[in-house]
Every structure is written in structure tokens, then in C-alpha cells.
Amino acid sequence: MSKSGPAGGGTVIPQTEFPHLPHAVLDRRRLLAGSAALLPLVNLSCSTTPPSQMPLVFTPAERAVLDAFAERIIPADEAGPGAAASGVARYIERSLAEWNQADIPSLRNGLQKLDAAARAQHGQGFANLPAAQQDELMLAMEDGGLAGFGDAQPVFNRLHRLVLEGMFSDPYYGGNANYAGWDLIGYPGAVLGSTEEMQQMGGRLPMLHTSAYGAEHDGDDDGATHDGH
Amino acid sequence: MAIELPETDVVVVGLGAAGGVAVLPLTRAGLKVIGLEAGTWMNPAADYRADEIHNNVRALVTTGTKVAREVPTFRNTPDQVARQLPRHPMMNAVGGTSIHYHAQSWRLNPWDFRVRSATLERYGASYLPEGSTVEDWPLGYDDLEPYYDHIEYEVGVSGKAGNLRGVIDPQGNVFEGPRQREYPMPPLRSCDYLDHMMEAGRAIGFHPYRGPAAINSQAYEGRPGCALHGWCDRGGCHIRAKSSTDVTTIPKAQATGNLTVTDNANVRRIVTDNSGKAIGVTYLRGGEEYFQPARAVMLGTYTYENIRLLLLSRSARHANGLGNNRGQLGRHYFGHWDAQAGAGASALFPFDLNIWYGAIAQGVMVDDWADDNFDHAGLGFIGGASLHTYTEKHPIGAAAMGLYGRAPRRWGSAWKQFIRENAGRWTSAYIQTNTFPYANTWADLDPNVNDPFGDPVLRITSGPKQNEPKAAAHAADKMQQWFRAGGAIETTGQGGNGPALSTHAHGGTRMGLDPGTSVVDAFGFVHDVPNLGVLGGSVMGTAGARNPTQTLQALAWRSAEHLAAEWNVRTA
Numbered sequence: 124m125s126k127s128g129p130a131g132g133g134t135v136i137p138q139t140e141f142p143h144l145p146h147a148v149l150d151r152r153r154l155l156a157g158s159a160a161l162l163p164l165v166n167l168s169c170s171t172t173p174p175s176q177m178p179l180v181f182t183p184a185e186r187a188v189l190d191a192f193a194e195r196i197i198p199a200d201e202a203g204p205g206a207a208a209s210g211v212a213r214y215i216e217r218s219l220a221e222w223n224q225a226d227i228p229s230l231r232n233g234l235q236k237l238d239a240a241a242r243a244q245h246g247q248g249f250a251n252l253p254a255a256q257q258d259e260l261m262l263a264m265e266d267g268g269l270a271g272f273g274d275a276q277p278v279f280n281r282l283h284r285l286v287l288e289g290m291f292s293d294p295y296y297g298g299n300a301n302y303a304g305w306d307l308i309g310y311p312g313a314v315l316g317s318t319e320e321m322q323q324m325g326g327r328l329p330m331l332h333t334s335a336y337g338a339e340h341d342g343d344d345d346g347a348t349h350d351g352h
Numbered sequence: 353m354a355i356e357l358p359e360t361d362v363v364v365v366g367l368g369a370a371g372g373v374a375v376l377p378l379t380r381a382g383l384k385v386i387g388l389e390a391g392t393w394m395n396p397a398a399d400y401r402a403d404e405i406h407n408n409v410r411a412l413v414t415t416g417t418k419v420a421r422e423v424p425t426f427r428n429t430p431d432q433v434a435r436q437l438p439r440h441p442m443m444n445a446v447g448g449t450s451i452h453y454h455a456q457s458w459r460l461n462p463w464d465f466r467v468r469s470a471t472l473e474r475y476g477a478s479y480l481p482e483g484s485t486v487e488d489w490p491l492g493y494d495d496l497e498p499y500y501d502h503i504e505y506e507v508g509v510s511g512k513a514g515n516l517r518g519v520i521d522p523q524g525n526v527f528e529g530p531r532q533r534e535y536p537m538p539p540l541r542s543c544d545y546l547d548h549m550m551e552a553g554r555a556i557g558f559h560p561y562r563g564p565a566a567i568n569s570q571a572y573e574g575r576p577g578c579a580l581h582g583w584c585d586r587g588g589c590h591i592r593a594k595s596s597t598d599v600t601t602i603p604k605a606q607a608t609g610n611l612t613v614t615d616n617a618n619v620r621r622i623v624t625d626n627s628g629k630a631i632g633v634t635y636l637r638g639g640e641e642y643f644q645p646a647r648a649v650m651l652g653t654y655t656y657e658n659i660r661l662l663l664l665s666r667s668a669r670h671a672n673g674l675g676n677n678r679g680q681l682g683r684h685y686f687g688h689w690d691a692q693a694g695a696g697a698s699a700l701f702p703f704d705l706n707i708w709y710g711a712i713a714q715g716v717m718v719d720d721w722a723d724d725n726f727d728h729a730g731l732g733f734i735g736g737a738s739l740h741t742y743t744e745k746h747p748i749g750a751a752a753m754g755l756y757g758r759a760p761r762r763w764g765s766a767w768k769q770f771i772r773e774n775a776g777r778w779t780s781a782y783i784q785t786n787t788f789p790y791a792n793t794w795a796d797l798d799p800n801v802n803d804p805f806g807d808p809v810l811r812i813t814s815g816p817k818q819n820e821p822k823a824a825a826h827a828a829d830k831m832q833q834w835f836r837a838g839g840a841i842e843t844t845g846q847g848g849n850g851p852a853l854s855t856h857a858h859g860g861t862r863m864g865l866d867p868g869t870s871v872v873d874a875f876g877f878v879h880d881v882p883n884l885g886v887l888g889g890s891v892m893g894t895a896g897a898r899n900p901t902q903t904l905q906a907l908a909w910r911s912a913e914h915l916a917a918e919w920n921v922r923t924a
Contacts, residue, residue, distance in 0.1 A: 290751070327776070
């Protein structure tokens with residue numbers, strides 16, 4: 124975390140001052156025309172390494188299992204795009220590389236175990252199985268019932284959690300591409316202020332499609348597919 | 353050898369919610385104060401973000417190098433080996449946890465100060481919780497009222513009085529103690545969902561009101577009103593509308609010219625002389641060890657470190673730690689019985705609530721089932737809990753909702769359809785329970801786990817309770833009734849199993865008149881060390897059905913004012 128302040132035992136008050144921020148408004152065109160609600164909250168030059176430069180952590184084979192797993196958690200269907208089209212696995216790899224390195228060995232092992240179970244039961248890798256057989260294996264994994272996969276349940280729970288993070292986090296982190304996750308649940312977008320209209324009950328609010336990090340960092344730029352290897 | 357610094361009048365250890373308040377009356381009284389803070393100034397532009405990953409998943413506001421080194425261990429019973437928990441609930445920074453807290457800012461109910469005698473009077477001795485060590489506080493609500501008022505005006509609290517000099521106003525909390533004047537600011541803006549719940553609560557005979565918040569509802573003392581952007585929980589305020597001490601009392605104290613803030617200072621020991629009096633503290637900063645002499649020491653770190661630092665500061669006159677000559681240090685510790693204890697309720701509505709934005713403190717409260725606001729005859733418990741329904745919902749948390757039996761499992765197309773419909777239609781309620789100290793719950797030094805300097809971390813032993821889960825479950829039932837009155841189609845509620853580490857840690861240096869059952873006196877000074885004050889929740893002997901911060905701030909102000917007024921006696 125970046126911190127500012129006196130280097131010594133001084134009496135300096137932090138000098139960061141904010142202009143009074145007008146409330147966000149619901150009209151996306153007005154937002155795009157320059158409302159302060161779209162201004163990045165964060166000075167990106169002060170933040171950590173941009174996610175796009177993060178190294179990836181899984182082999183292509185492991186990544187294929189992860190992609191397939193994530194897509195069965197949140198499938199593409201009539202309700203909207205699924206995990207694959209939303210960059211969920213990209214989020215997971217970046218998050219693991221940047222923030223959760225300690226999780227990598229158990230998750231890598233878990234993806235390999237799931238793939239091995241698929242080959243043992245069906246003679247094919249997990250990623251190539253029909254959805255129904257993937258679901259059966261994942262149900263067994265969730266219940267802790269895959270032979271030779273002792274930590275199946277905690278690995279399932281961790282991956283499930285990471286899939287949700289990837290689908291519903293700020294697109295800045297590589298998932299939620301095109302705001303597919305926020306559109307699904309009706310979360311309008313990150314703002315720096317709200318109006319009474321934005322807390323009105325009775326129907327869905329208009330989607331704002333705003334990232335806390337500004338339009339150029341909202342994940343729209345590099346499309347929906349995951350990074351290559 | 354430690355580098356010896358020039359003597360100061362008062363050294364305040366920790367510039368958080370409590371120490372950050374105490375510096376103001378001290379410096380206004382003309383005393384020279386050095387504030388030693390383990391963290392440093394936050395940088396709002398870089399540190400505070402409208403981002404659930406940053407605030408809630410990675411907890412990048414709720415952090416600090418010192419707390420990370422000294423996470424307490426926890427066990428339920430003395431036969432167990434205590435395990436170190438993954439993270440500390442608090443943070444290090446100028447302003448401390450007042451930066452990222454929800455800023456619900458309360459006065460305790462008058463009953464909270466005299467639970468024992470009030471229970472004996474109304475119900476008899478059989479109603480006192482078994483195994484409890486609860487005592488009346490050495491002061492009452494009326495004694496603290498002027499200091500609550502100081503905090504509301506000097507820190508900045510928004511709210512609506514429910515009892516103005518005895519005149520009851522149902523727009524406020526009709527159960528609160530009498531206050532001398534109205535809040536300096538009206539409550540935070542309401543919203544459609546909260547108006548709806550207010551109406552639903554009144555329809556079933558409850559007394560709902562808009563809760564108080566240490567957040568500006570309008571411009572106040574040069575800071576703007578809250579923008580209600582929905583990132584208050586575990587986040588700092590990007591416009592300084594939240595009245596954390598780093599933007600309120602600490603800058604005011606600096607403006608007197610009498611406060612020096614020394615950041616990145618890791619206090620290791622409170623030093624006493626041969627007479628047993630405190631003469632200063634030692635701290636590490638930038639690889640050097642310093643000794644800061646002072647005429648008086650005010651210990652204002654979090655409850656856990658207050659207890660630990662006193663236990664570690666042994667000397668010939670204080671062989672078992674400062675304030676521990678009667679074996680009371682660490683006793684009467686307890687974590688608040690709230691969401692961290694597993695108490696709570698939730699509801700699913702058949703319409704979109706649109707409570708994404710707002711703030712946790714933008715809420716409606718009910719006190720009808722808290723404190724002694726209802727007849728407990730035959731219920732099998734005393735006390736109760738406040739009910740709080742609120743706004744500020746984040747997308748990952750919303751999607752990770754419970755299924756209410758309406759989806760086959762938590763993944764797949766059926767689940768996706770379920771959250772598509774319902775992620776914006778559910779909410780949870782905050783149940784905060786009156787909590788008491790017990791003989792089976794205390795804090796001491798862990799015999800097995802040290803910090804990197806070789807000092808033991810604190811060990812929490814917290815045994816089973818009977819009263820609190822019953823009181824919380826009773827309140828959770830009432831919350832479900834309220835949700836149903838508001839049109840909820842599904843509800844859940846539970847009383848909980850007890851807290852591990854807590855952001856509402858109370859006691860351990862309990863305030864009292866009897867040195868045989870307490871650590872500090874009625875003004876917060878260690879019984880046998882008259883120039884050593886203790887600030888924070890560690891002095892509180894009971895927890896109310898509400899957040900403790902404003903009470904510990906009022907107590908800190910009172911201790912500081914007392915030290916200045918009795919300077920010659922206290923420092924003789």
C-alpha cells in the first residue's frame with residue numbers, strides 16, 4: 124500500500140485535497156460527457172503493477188481445465204455471457220500471481236487431480252468432456268468424493284470463490300469483461316457518489332458500466348477471450 | 353542502548369479512535385503531547401477506492417505492519433492449544449480503525465452502565481448470567497453525557513435526538529438516555545428501502561429510527577457531506593466526510609502547536625521508576641530504539657495491544673506486568689456478540705431493493721429488543737440486541753448470497769438465473785448484542801507464539817456462553833418479523849456461537865472502584881500507577897447493543913480532561 128506523510132516525526136497534515144465531487148447521475152451519456160463520477164478514484168501511477176503485465180501461473184493444460192471449470196460455474200446461456208467470455212480465468216491467474224501465490228500449488232494440484240479423474244472415468248481430459256459429465260465430476264469434487272483427491276472440497280470452494288470474484292469484481296482486474304457480471308445482477312457500476320434516484324426501489328437501475336479506475340481500464344479494450352500462452 | 357529524547361508532558365501511545373481523541377483536550381489544556389503511532393498517514397488518493405477487491409477481498413485499507421506481526425492466538429477452553437488466527441482485525445495508521453469503520457456512533461443506553469444492580473432490582477439474582485463477572489461501571493450515563501456531547505460536536509456526528517432533556521421524540525431513539533442538545537447534524541440521507549422499512553417497523557409496533565453516524569450528513573467544519581457512494585465498509589473516505597480522527601481531532605490538536613505526531617513508532621515497553629510510576633516509553637523507529645520520557649503516559653492502542661503492552665512492561669514493582677498486581681489484567685475481556693459471533697438475520701424480497709450505494713451507517717435501527725427495553729421475566733436471558741437494516745451492497749458479496757432453498761446448488765445455469773433475479777433483492781441485518789464479561793473468558797500471553805522481536809503475542813481464551821446467544825436469537829427472530837412486515841418472502845436468523853478475534857474487543861483493563869476486580873480507576877488510570885491512563889474499549893466493563901466507538905472516545909476525552917485538571921496530583 125502506498126502511504127504518504129512526513130518522513131520524520133513531524134506535524135504535517137496530509138495535503139491531499141479533493142474538489143467537491145458532484146453526485147453521479149443515471150444518464151450514461153452525461154457520465155461519458157465528463158461527469159466527475161467517471162474520474163478514476165485512484166492515481167494509477169501510484170498503484171501496483173498493472174494487471175496486464177502480470178505473469179500467468181498455469182500451464183496451458185491446467186488453464187484449459189480452469190476455463191472449463193469456471194464455465195460450468197457460470198455457463199453462457201440465455202441469461203448472458205459465461206465465465207469464459209467474461210475473462211474469469213484471466214482474473215484468477217492475475218489474482219494468484221499478484222496476490223495469492225500461496226494458493227497456487229494446491230490449486231494447480233487440484234486442477235490436475237480433476238483432470239486425472241476425468242481421464243480415469245471417461246478416458247478424456249476434463250476440458251473435452253460434455254457438460255453433463257463435467258458437472259458430475261464437479262459435484263463429486265464439491266462433496267469431497269473424488270478418489271485420490273483429498274482436498275477436493277477446499278479446492279472446489281476456493282476456485283468457486285475465485286470464479287465469483289472474477290465475474291463480479293471491477294473489470295480493472297481482468298474479469299467481468301464488458302461488465303457482463305454486473306449486468307447479470309443489476310449492479311450499475313462504481314461511482315463516487317449516489318443520488319436518491321440511484322436508491323429508488325421497484326426496478327432495475329440503468330447500467331452505468333463504470334470502473335473505479337476509469338473507462339480506459341474497464342476491461343473492454345482487450346476483448347473477451349483469455350490471454351494466450 | 354536506547355536514544356534518550358527530551359522529556360515531554362504526555363506521551364500518547366496509538367493515534368486511533370481513542371488516542372486520536374485524547375490528544376485534543378490534552379493539547380488544548382496547554383500540555384505538550386507526543387503521539388506515537390505504529391502506522392503512518394494514509395494517502396486518500398491512492399489508498400481509498402470504490403473497489404471491492406481492494407477494500408473487502410484484499411483488505412488493503414485494513415492493514416498495518418505492526419498488527420500483522422502480533423495477531424493474537426485463540427482457543428475456547430484452557431485444555432486446548434491456542435492457534436494464531438490468520439489476520440488481525442484492526443489496522444495501523446494515523447486515525448487507526450476510525451478510518452475504515454462503519455462509523456455508527458452511539459451513546460450507550462443508561463442501563464449498560466448498571467446492568468448488575470438494575471438486574472438485581474428488577475428481576476433478582478437468579479437472572480444474572482451464570483459465570484458472569486459483570487459489575488456496575490464506576491460511572492453512570494449522566495457522568496458521561498457531557499463527554500458524549502463533546503464527541504458529537506468535536507468529531508462530528510449526524511443523527512436525531514430521541515430524548516432531548518427528557519422530551520421524547522419518536523423520530524429518534526425513544527429508548528436513549530436524555531441528552532442536553534440535538535446532534536450537530538441531521539441524520540444521513542434516507543432512501544426508498546429504508547423509508548419502506550421504517551414504515552413496516554412502525555406498522556408492527558416497533559420504534560424504528562435513523563441511526564447516528566460519525567459521518568457528515570452536510571458540510572461541517574470544513575469537510576463535505578457524505579456522497580453515499582457505497583464504499584464505507586473497510587474503506588476510507590475519499591472526501592473526508594467520515595469523521596475519522598485523522599481528519600478531525602488530530603488536526604485540531606496539531607493546530608494548537610502542542611502535538612507532535614511521530615509515525616512508524618513501535619512502542620515496546622512502558623517504563624516505570626523505582627516508585628512504580630510511569631516515566632515514559634521505549635519504541636523502535638527506523639531500526640533505532642528510543643526512550644521517550646514523559647510526565648504521564650496514555651496508552652491508547654487497541655484492546656489486544658493495551659493488554660499485551662501492560663503484561664510485557666514488567667518491573668520489580670510490577671512483576672506480573674503493569675496494573676496486574678491483583679491478577680486482574682486480561683480478566684473480564686470479551687468480544688462483542690455481533691456478526692463476528694455469528695449473530696444475524698437476512699431476508700429475500702420480491703422486488704429490487706437498490707441498496708448498492710449508500711453506507712452501512714445509512715440505516716434504520718430498532719431498539720425495542722435491546723438492553724432492558726422489554727420485560728425479560730421468564731425469557732431466560734437479560735439484555736438483548738439492536739436491529740439494524742442498512743444499505744451499501746457490493747457485487748461479489750451480493751452474488752455470493754444464500755440460496756434460501758430456491759436454487760439447487762451454488763453454481764450452474766439454474767443458480768445463475770437465481771442470482772440474476774435475486775442478487776439485488778436480498779439483504780442482511782446487523783444484530784449487536786449486550787455482552788458481558790465471564791470467568792471463562794480472558795486474555796494472557798501465549799506461551800508458544802512470539803512476535804519477530806521475541807515478545808509473546810496475546811492469547812484469547814473464550815469459553816461458551818448461555819445468555820448472549822439466547823438474547824441474540826430472540827432479537828434475530830424480531831428482525832425476521834420486521835423483514836416479513838416489509839414484504840420479505842424468505843428470512844433467516846441465528847443467535848451465533850461466539851466471536852474469535854473481534855473488532856469490538858472489550859475489557860481486559862476493566863474500569864472499576866475495587867482494585868481487586870478491575871485494572872483502572874473511575875477515570876481510566878491504573879490503580880497503582882496514577883500517571884498511566886488507559887484509553888479504548890479495554891476499559892469498558894459491558895458491551896452495549898451497539899458499536900462501542902463513541903463511548904470509548906467519550907471516555908478517552910474524560911480521562912484526558914481529568915489528567916489535565918489533576919496534573920499536579922497525577923504526576924506528583
